[in-house]
Amino acid sequence: MFSFLxxxxxxxxxxxxxxxxxxxxxxxxxxxxxxxxxxxxxxxGDRVKIELNLxxxxxxxxxDGLSGEEKEYDVNRGATVDDLLQLLKxxxxxxxxxxxxxxxxxxxxxxxxxxxxxxxxxxxxx
Amino acid sequence: xxxxxxxxxxxxxxxxxxxxxxxxxxxxxRNRDGYSRDDQLKLAGARAAIVGCGxxxxxxxxxxxxxxxxxxxxxxxxxxDETNLNRQALSGMQNMGTSKSETxxxxxxxxxxxxxxRSEQVKIDEESAPDVLSDADVIVDAxxxxxxxxVLQRVARNLNIPLVHGALxxxxxxxxxxxxxxxxxxxxxxxxxxxxxxxxxxxxMGVPAITPSVVASLQAMEVVKILLDRGQLLRNKLIxxxxxxxxxxxxxxxxxxx
Numbered sequence: 001m002f003s004f005l006x007x008x009x010x011x012x013x014x015x016x017x018x019x020x021x022x023x024x025x026x027x028x029x030x031x032x033x034x035x036x037x038x039x040x041x042x043x044x045g046d047r048v049k050i051e052l053n054l055x056x057x058x059x060x061x062x063x064d065g066l067s068g069e070e071k072e073y074d075v076n077r078g079a080t081v082d083d084l085l086q087l088l089k090x091x092x093x094x095x096x097x098x099x100x101x102x103x104x105x106x107x108x109x110x111x112x113x114x115x116x117x118x119x120x121x122x123x124x125x126x
Numbered sequence: 127x128x129x130x131x132x133x134x135x136x137x138x139x140x141x142x143x144x145x146x147x148x149x150x151x152x153x154x155x156r157n158r159d160g161y162s163r164d165d166q167l168k169l170a171g172a173r174a175a176i177v178g179c180g181x182x183x184x185x186x187x188x189x190x191x192x193x194x195x196x197x198x199x200x201x202x203x204x205x206x207d208e209t210n211l212n213r214q215a216l217s218g219m220q221n222m223g224t225s226k227s228e229t230x231x232x233x234x235x236x237x238x239x240x241x242x243x244r245s246e247q248v249k250i251d252e253e254s255a256p257d258v259l260s261d262a263d264v265i266v267d268a269x270x271x272x273x274x275x276x277v278l279q280r281v282a283r284n285l286n287i288p289l290v291h292g293a294l295x296x297x298x299x300x301x302x303x304x305x306x307x308x309x310x311x312x313x314x315x316x317x318x319x320x321x322x323x324x325x326x327x328x329x330x331m332g333v334p335a336i337t338p339s340v341v342a343s344l345q346a347m348e349v350v351k352i353l354l355d356r357g358q359l360l361r362n363k364l365i366x367x368x369x370x371x372x373x374x375x376x377x378x379x380x381x382x383x384x
Contacts, residue, residue, distance in 0.1 A: 053373070
């Protein structure tokens, strides 16, 4: 299981915390965001690649290693918009505008392989 | 002595009569053939209300005045201060402390005396809106905060008038046209947004000059398209621009098409 974890960029961070197995398991469950199905997906390495675009103030939630140009990001197959927001730790209250391939998405819309995800904060200045 | 003086009428009427008989006022000659004579004539008789005369509204006002929109209502109860100088097209050293909407009226007349322009130093709410906005063919949302925008959308719906929304933060901006009956800002904004939210994107990223002028130009184009019934509106669609990363998105709301 360790070697598998080492391959995953997100888990490398967890490993550094070095707080024992319980923390690991909690971490894995969190990464798999809750459901057993997601957890199995994660352990199997059953992932889909998405293009992640975070705009304006949300760019601070870009995962480590991603930038404006490097947008490719892995999520579990079957993960929803809501799962993605949780994974990125974006406060849900800050976001109303999520678009998949240019079409407004609901929170429970499932992310598909290769889809272009845009997440926008509500800008109101003038 | 101008024709308007000689015949004791408004310059706008001279322009309209001239266009009717196929004579282009010289000031509009370079509008050909972006606008047909019929288009220019339609604009001369059209009425737009611009709510907010700051970063967005100032540029919208100047563009519509130059385009030849015949009737403009400029709404803003605020006065210019030094922090406006970085972006607001109507602001200048000469008009610090003066009314934004009244300054807009004077600048409009300086650019185009063919425009009949009214300035209103009032805050738009359910009570004030009918008097100020009910004669408009289109209303421009050029405000600077979410709660006031939601109020404006409500009154525009009540008055059955199209609304052209524009907003920005940093080098990001958005435009959407909302016709009466369309879902609109409720798709974009949380209903509990605060007025002076220190965590809002615009509070964090600021409002530099370039973004409002781009957003305002897109808004002015939406106004012209509505007034002339031409082209494709950004209706049930949001254009979101990120100038720094050169990302331009037009996104659709499938919930609006049913």
